[in-house]
Amino acid sequence: MKRTLQIGALVGAAALVLAGCSSSPAPASSPSAEAATAADGPRVALGYEGGVLVLGGEELDVLGDFPSEDFIRLNSAGDGRHVMVTTSEGFQLLDVQKPELTDLLVPAATAGHVVVHGGTTVLYDDATSDTTIFETADLAALDGSLPDAEVLPGVEAHHGVSVELEDGTLLTTVGGESGRTGIRVLDAERNEVAANAECPGVHGEGTAEGERVVFGCENGVLIYADGEITKVSSPDAYGRIGNAYVAENSPLVVMDYKDDPDAEGYLLRNIALVDTEAETLTKVALPEGVEYTFRGVARGPAGEAVLIGTDGSLHWIDPATGEVTKSLPVIDAWEGPAEWQAPHPAVKVAGDIAYVTDPANSALVAVDLAAGEVVQTVELPQVPNEIAAVS
Numbered sequence: 001m002k003r004t005l006q007i008g009a010l011v012g013a014a015a016l017v018l019a020g021c022s023s024s025p026a027p028a029s030s031p032s033a034e035a036a037t038a039a040d041g042p043r044v045a046l047g048y049e050g051g052v053l054v055l056g057g058e059e060l061d062v063l064g065d066f067p068s069e070d071f072i073r074l075n076s077a078g079d080g081r082h083v084m085v086t087t088s089e090g091f092q093l094l095d096v097q098k099p100e101l102t103d104l105l106v107p108a109a110t111a112g113h114v115v116v117h118g119g120t121t122v123l124y125d126d127a128t129s130d131t132t133i134f135e136t137a138d139l140a141a142l143d144g145s146l147p148d149a150e151v152l153p154g155v156e157a158h159h160g161v162s163v164e165l166e167d168g169t170l171l172t173t174v175g176g177e178s179g180r181t182g183i184r185v186l187d188a189e190r191n192e193v194a195a196n197a198e199c200p201g202v203h204g205e206g207t208a209e210g211e212r213v214v215f216g217c218e219n220g221v222l223i224y225a226d227g228e229i230t231k232v233s234s235p236d237a238y239g240r241i242g243n244a245y246v247a248e249n250s251p252l253v254v255m256d257y258k259d260d261p262d263a264e265g266y267l268l269r270n271i272a273l274v275d276t277e278a279e280t281l282t283k284v285a286l287p288e289g290v291e292y293t294f295r296g297v298a299r300g301p302a303g304e305a306v307l308i309g310t311d312g313s314l315h316w317i318d319p320a321t322g323e324v325t326k327s328l329p330v331i332d333a334w335e336g337p338a339e340w341q342a343p344h345p346a347v348k349v350a351g352d353i354a355y356v357t358d359p360a361n362s363a364l365v366a367v368d369l370a371a372g373e374v375v376q377t378v379e380l381p382q383v384p385n386e387i388a389a390v391s
Contacts, residue, residue: 042350043096044364045083046357047072047386048343052085054099060364060378064099068092071341074388078116079140083388084123086111091123093142096390104146106132112159117207117248118166129154131162131172152190161204165211169193171224173202173215183215183222183229196222196229206244209251212276216241216255223276232274232281234259239283241272243294247303251277252319254305256294259283267291267310267336273322284322290315293336295346298354300369306354308347310334314356314367326372330365331358343385350391357384 043056043063052072054064073086074094083094085101090108094101109127116122121139123132131152138147152162158175165171168188174181174195180202185194199217207213212225218240220233234241240258257272269291273282286292290309297307304325305317312333316326337344343359349369356365362383366376 042353042389042391043099044348044350044355045074045085045094045096045388045390046364046380046382046384047074047085048382048384051382052094052101053380053382053384054094054096055364055378056096056099060366060376062381064101065381066094066099066101068101072386073111074386075114076116076388076390077114077139078121078136080390081140082142083390084114084121086114090125093139093146095142104142106146106149108132113161113204115161115163115205117163118211120164122162122164124161125154126159127157129157129160129172129175131170133162133164133170152186159203161215163205163207163213165207165213171205171213171215175202183224185224185227185229194224194227194229196231198222198231201240201242203242204244204255206246206253206255207248208246208253208276209249210277212251214244214246214253214255214274214276216244221255221272221274221281223274223279225276230279232279234272234281235283239272243297244274245297245299245305247299247319250303250319251275252303254297254299254317254319256292256297257283265336265338266293266340268293271297271305271307271317271322273319282322286315287324290324291336293340293344295344298347298349300349300354301352302369304369306347306349306369308345308356310336314347314354316369316372328367328372328374330356330367330374331363332360334360341385343383346385346387348387348389350389353389355387355389357387359383359385 046053051067075084085092091106093104108125112124112126121134121136133150156176160173162172170186182197182199201218204216215222223230236259238261241255243256245254253274255272257270307315312331313327354367362380364378368375
């Protein structure tokens with residue numbers, strides 16, 4: 001059964017708690033509202049140890065620098081205005097257009113995935129497995145308080161994810177203390193209509209053309225389409241897939257792939273190509289000397305995949321074949337992080353531009369994907385870690 005909460009009344013006290021645990025006592029700072037409003041173009045939010053930067057305008061000037069916790073995660077809210085800043089207190093809204101790190105907070109004991117699709121923005125709390133669903137358009141129209149949201153209570157707490165389709169169908173992961181096992185499908189009235197428990201270690205999701213939804217497993221993927229769930233196995237006994245990089249106008253999904261359960265570190269040397277229409281999965285090895293992490297892949301405006309490799313080049317990849325069609329040196333070669341939370345190169349795409357973080361040089365590199373060239377390199381006042389881009 002649906003349960004609707006008005007979250008706006010909850011955010012004041014939670015925001016005060018958040019301020020109390022902020023790693024820096026310095027007040028939020030930003031240029032004048034007049035200067036920020038004058039900056040056209042996309043916005044880029046960059047998390048660093050102790051805060052978040054907002055860049056924008058033709059020159060990607062720093063429009064705002066706001067203190068936060070030592071480690072935060074950033075996800076676009078999908079409304080062209082906000083980024084969800086994941087903190088120890090929940091999901092805090094960063095208005096990148098003003099810019100302003102607002103005191104609006106969706107409380108969560110362990111804030112996790114943010115999924116935008118079909119006009120909704122869905123938040124997941126790993127500590128409770130509660131799913132919070134906003135109308136994305138309502139977030140864009142905020143005037144000082146959060147809009148009403150549907151909150152679907154979790155069954156067993158686990159690191160999970162949910163996505164709502166255009167007809168109100170909700171797909172959500174299943175798991176508990178003994179591990180994550182699969183997904184459930186709930187109709188618009190929140191009655192279970194399908195389930196699959198053949199997905200050990202289920203993690204991540206992506207929605208492709210035709211609202212075909214894919215979830216990663218330790219031995220393949222689950223594909224949901226037209227009311228049916230199909231398991232597609234990896235070519236290896238252990239073929240872990242945890243993240244999906246999608247273009248919603250393409251049935252082809254690029255996913256990360258790990259084939260050695262004993263491998264140390266976070267670097268990967270293979271990708272998985274999933275055709276959600278044909279229901280196939282293909283493992284593709286990257287060129288010698290090219291490895292990446294889960295932060296290093298995005299999809300471009302033509303559906304191409306772009307990957308920032310350890311060789312320092314941005315690689316264009318055909319999602320149908322896995323062929324590297326173009327490579328462009330953009331940063332220095334780099335090594336994998338000791339911990340996944342540590343700063344290392346990441347890529348996000350907004351419009352025709354791919355933004356690549358360069359932690360080693362405290363810089364951000366903008367690449368025109370259509371022209372295949374670096375158009376700007378911006379020095380930063382902090383070492384970038386997480387990134388979100390809003391066009």
